Amino acid sequence: MPPTNGNSFGGSDKIDFTKPGAQEYINSIINLYASWGVDFIKLDAVTPGSYHNDLTINNIPDVQAMSKAIALSGRPIWLTISWALDEDYLSEWQQSSNARRIEGDIECEGDCPYLTNWPRVALRLLDLPGWENASGPTLGWNDLDSLEVGNSATAGITQPSSKPR
Numbered sequence: 001m002p003p004t005n006g007n008s009f010g011g012s013d014k015i016d017f018t019k020p021g022a023q024e025y026i027n028s029i030i031n032l033y034a035s036w037g038v039d040f041i042k043l044d045a046v047t048p049g050s051y052h053n054d055l056t057i058n059n060i061p062d063v064q065a066m067s068k069a070i071a072l073s074g075r076p077i078w079l080t081i082s083w084a085l086d087e088d089y090l091s092e093w094q095q096s097s098n099a100r101r102i103e104g105d106i107e108c109e110g111d112c113p114y115l116t117n118w119p120r121v122a123l124r125l126l127d128l129p130g131w132e133n134a135s136g137p138t139l140g141w142n143d144l145d146s147l148e149v150g151n152s153a154t155a156g157i158t159q160p161s162s163k164p165r
Contacts, residue, residue, distance in 0.1 A: 005057050008050035017061045023068065030069035033077065040078045041066065043097075049085035051104075060092050067096035080143055090134050099141040103127045106145040 006012035015022050033041065043066060044050075047057040063081055070077045082101035085093060093100045103124055107116045124144040135142045 006062075007045035007059060008047050008052045008057060009045040014057075015062065015065075017065055023065055026065040027069045027072055030066065030073050030077070034073040034075035038075075038077060040080070041070075042080050042082055044082045046081040046083070046085060048089050050083050053086040053088075060089065060096075063092070063096045082143070083145075087130065087134075094134070094140045097140055099143045101143045101145060102131050103145065 004014040006014040046059045048054060066079055070079055079097045080099040081097045084104045085100045106120055131142045
């Protein structure tokens with residue numbers, strides 16, 4: 001059987017967690033990270049979500065395996081999953097991760113004078129109410145994406161009065 005796509009980015013093969021050694025492989029990776037003192041892991045392009053809101057690419061077993069491996073490692077590692085996750089699978093995300101990205105990237109892609117602009121930030125605030133009751137210390141946290149700032153010509157954010165590009 002040919003390999004299946006492992007996430008919404010493509011280019012990676014899916015791990016079959018029904019096979020012997022699959023969980024042990026993930027455990028070995030997390031144990032290595034724990035030995036390095038890693039505190040944070042972001043698992044990106046997770047589905048359902050990442051604009052694939054069905055089970056044609058299903059990362060629920062991957063997230064569960066990462067969560068189990070972190071628990072077994074003995075090190076408190078924060079696991080966040082990303083992006084634009086499908087709210088229909090919220091209970092899975094709450095059980096297996098500390099945080100989840102509820103929307104796409106905040107940065108502007110393409111020909112933009114700034115890395116991001118205020119309207120792209122404001123859009124996140126429109127998404128948040130739908131997830132409001134799904135967040136907290138025992139439920140996990142909603143992640144609105146990171147706002148990158150710096151001091152180059154394109155770093156930072158436009159003024160709130162600017163128009164979206």
